[in-house]
Amino acid sequence: MEPILLIVTSWAWIVPAAAGAGAATYVGLTTRGRRARRLELDAARHEESQAYRELVVAKARVRTAQADVMTAKARAATPQAAEARRELQVARQSEKSASLALRASRSRVKAGYSQYRAATSQDPLPIERLWAEHDAVNTRWLAYETDVDKALSYPKMTDTRHAATVVFLRAQREALVKRPTLRDRVTPQQYVEYREAVRALQASLVEAERQAGVPGAAPPTAAQAAAATTAATISAAATMIADLADRLPSLIVRVPPSRETPPT
Missing domain, CATH: 1.10.287 (Helix Hairpins)
Incomplete structure (x- = not known):
């Protein structure tokens, strides 16, 4: 009986320690979830x-x-x-x-x-909505490279000699640089910078489409952004980003460097 009591006594500290660790983990996850929301x-x-x-x-x-x-x-x-x-x-x-x-x-x-x-736990997080908007813009632009009809009808959309396309590609690069990777660890400053980069990307795509003669050029709709949060669209967006990562370096090399105004 004594060996059993000795074992129980020596291991008794594990139960409260495990409970405390579990509680700390739960509090940490809950705090990060609230911060993300x-x-x-x-x-x-x-x-x-x-x-x-x-x-x-x-x-x-x-x-x-x-x-x-x-x-x-x-x-x-x-x-x-x-x-x-x-x-x-x-x-x-x-x-x-x-x-x-x-x-x-x-x-x-x-x-x-x-x-x-007003938000519920089922609603997408703010950073997820912004990711969806970013992915919707990239998906929309990639159609001009992957769709033969669009590529032939609007060649300016992928022509780096076209000024509006150059502006869009630079905005695209900036948005990729600003894009956070961990949804629970995004600071307000990072979110603001990323949101501004996505807004600039949207505006530059609209302007590039307008100058290329694309009819009905308009920013991505709320329905398109919401659709990007579904599982199927997220999977497609992941494939798209991988494809974009392969294509973007070759496009960036062809983008002429920005000219800085000399000091007066």
Whole structure:
């Protein structure tokens, strides 16, 4: 009996330790899940914080410009006073723009909060919706390479000598670079940067299609983005991305480097 009691006593610590480890794992997974589900709201709050800082900087610039105007008037320096007044006008316009941007960011926070409260566990995560939009754009463009009829009808869509196509390919490369790989570890800043890259990709595709003469060029619809979240579409998107990874290096090599404006 004593050996049995000795064994039970020596292993008794395992039960609470295992329970604690399990609870910690559950809490960690739950926290990451909540963070992933409220990512769009957190991104809106991040943008609001940035907009507020930019408004503070703009207000400080206005005060500095006002001080420069008064200094120039006190010294009776006409050329300096005119330049100071122009700077004050620019500073006030920047302040107005920053104020409007802050108001817009606060509206996005309210909308993000409402969406977060209305979302269910069955709804796709914000990053999954953004992945779907990204995949829908890439799938739409690949049709111009894989569909013979489209390739012959709209050759500009794959011609790197065409300016709009070059812009699209650069936007495509940027979106691929910004695309997160782990849905539970995306920061608000990463989400904002990736979302901006996807929006730029969508706009560049629309413009490339317009210049190529594609009828009815329009951004991907909500139905197309939602369809990309289904299992079949995800599988197709994975195949598409693999194919794109093989094709993109050869296309990027042909893209001319961007010309930077020399400093004045």
